[in-house]
Amino acid sequence: MGHLKAEKKAWCKMCADGEVEDARHYMCRCPNDLYGKIRTAWYLKVKEKLRGMSIKLWDVFVGTVVLKNGMLANGEGQGADGLLTAWDATSGRIPILWTKTAAEEGIDDEAYKRFLRWYGERLRKNLWRPMWVERSREMASMKNDEIS
Ligand SMILES: [Zn+2]
Numbered sequence: 001m002g003h004l005k006a007e008k009k010a011w012c013k014m015c016a017d018g019e020v021e022d023a024r025h026y027m028c029r030c031p032n033d034l035y036g037k038i039r040t041a042w043y044l045k046v047k048e049k050l051r052g053m054s055i056k057l058w059d060v061f062v063g064t065v066v067l068k069n070g071m072l073a074n075g076e077g078q079g080a081d082g083l084l085t086a087w088d089a090t091s092g093r094i095p096i097l098w099t100k101t102a103a104e105e106g107i108d109d110e111a112y113k114r115f116l117r118w119y120g121e122r123l124r125k126n127l128w129r130p131m132w133v134e135r136s137r138e139m140a141s142m143k144n145d146e147i148s
Helices: 002-009 023-029 033-053 055-064 086-090 096-104 109-147
Strands: 065-068 071-074
Touching: 023 071, 023 086, 023 109, 033 055, 033 065, 033 071, 033 109, 055 065, 055 086, 055 096, 065 086, 071 086, 096 109
Parallel strands: none
Antiparallel strands: 065 071
């Protein structure tokens, strides 16, 4: 019984899915509305940037990560080989396929490095940080509810 209770404690408090709140759940799968909005804004921003760079690169990105109802899932492109996942992309591991495609598309090293910096910054500023802020806010308000 104690074991079950301990498990429940680890469940995500931002949704009713009864899943352990690990980073994968939290970053990609949690159906919480606020999270969904943040993911959507981030996703559209990256997609737009890539479209401006190369349509092939854009294609590879949406083949790696897809947005469904505000949740991030693995795409069905070449990225779906089990090596490249939505989780990889959101945790900043750049799939080799992106790098390869950029080279094939004639994007020079400097431009690609600039893109990687931009991507890393968007991950931090537009995805991880706002997600964390929302989570902290929700947790704080839950605590207040408990007290009052
Ligand atoms: Zn959740």
